[in-house]
Amino acid sequence: xxxxxxxxxxxxxxxxxxxxxxxxxxxxxxxxxxxxxxxxxxxxxxxxxxxxxxxxxxxxxxxxxxxxxxxxxxxxxxxxxxxxxxxxxxxxxxxxxxxxxxxxxxxxxxxxxxxxxxxxxxxxxxxxxxxxxxxxxxxxxxxxxxxxxxxxxxxxxxxxxxxxxxxxxxxxxxxxxxxxxxxxxxxxxxx
Numbered sequence: 681x682x683x684x685x686x687x688x689x690x691x692x693x694x695x696x697x698x699x700x701x702x703x704x705x706x707x708x709x710x711x712x713x714x715x716x717x718x719x720x721x722x723x724x725x726x727x728x729x730x731x732x733x734x735x736x737x738x739x740x741x742x743x744x745x746x747x748x749x750x751x752x753x754x755x756x757x758x759x760x761x762x763x764x765x766x767x768x769x770x771x772x773x774x775x776x777x778x779x780x781x782x783x784x785x786x787x788x789x790x791x792x793x794x795x796x797x798x799x800x801x802x803x804x805x806x807x808x809x810x811x812x813x814x815x816x817x818x819x820x821x822x823x824x825x826x827x828x829x830x831x832x833x834x835x836x837x838x839x840x841x842x843x844x845x846x847x848x849x850x851x852x853x854x855x856x857x858x859x860x861x862x863x864x865x866x867x868x869x870x871x
Contacts, residue, residue: 706859708732708733708736709736710858712733712737712740714854714858714864715791716818716866720741720788721741721743721788722741722744722745722786722788723743723744723788723791724746724787724812725737725746725791725793726748726790726795727749727795728747728748728749728758729749729754730757731758731761731762732793733791733793734758734770735765737791739765741769742769744769744770745770746771746773747770747773748773749774750775755773755774785811785815786812787812787813787814788813789817789818789819790809790813790818790819791820791822792821794822796836796841797823803848806844806845806847806850810848816869819850819867819868821864822858822862822863823835823841823863824863825838838863841863841865845865845867849871850870851867851870852867854866
């Protein structure tokens, strides 16, 4: 369990990220079953949060799972969980969302779950993701479809995201709707 409190904001976020409702609606295992993840792959969990996806993914692959987040407190949680669950192939990466601190052509698969809508403009980041991916690597994007009436947080529609991905040199090979108002795009790096 946590040994120190990280202020209210982080805690609220953590309880949502870990909530049983979220797991019931759409488990990390379900997600990992839907993507072209091979045992030998290395993966980047972009905006890893509490390791909701990083930990289950690390158990499935022999390559490294790079858990990238801008919040060091989140990476501490991931480290603690990895120790607890004896997962040794997670590499926590403290990094800004705009500059990926990874070598070009080093990653097979990137998962960006509920994070890309926060990045404006998104094109430079998608370009970087493409560079970091190996030839024919995959970018998996999970986002909430915006409600027409929502005047709050910026969200990006499935069509908008697909357009951005096409422009950045990805080809969307799969579209899934794993839960209500949630969409997932599986995009392959082309060229």
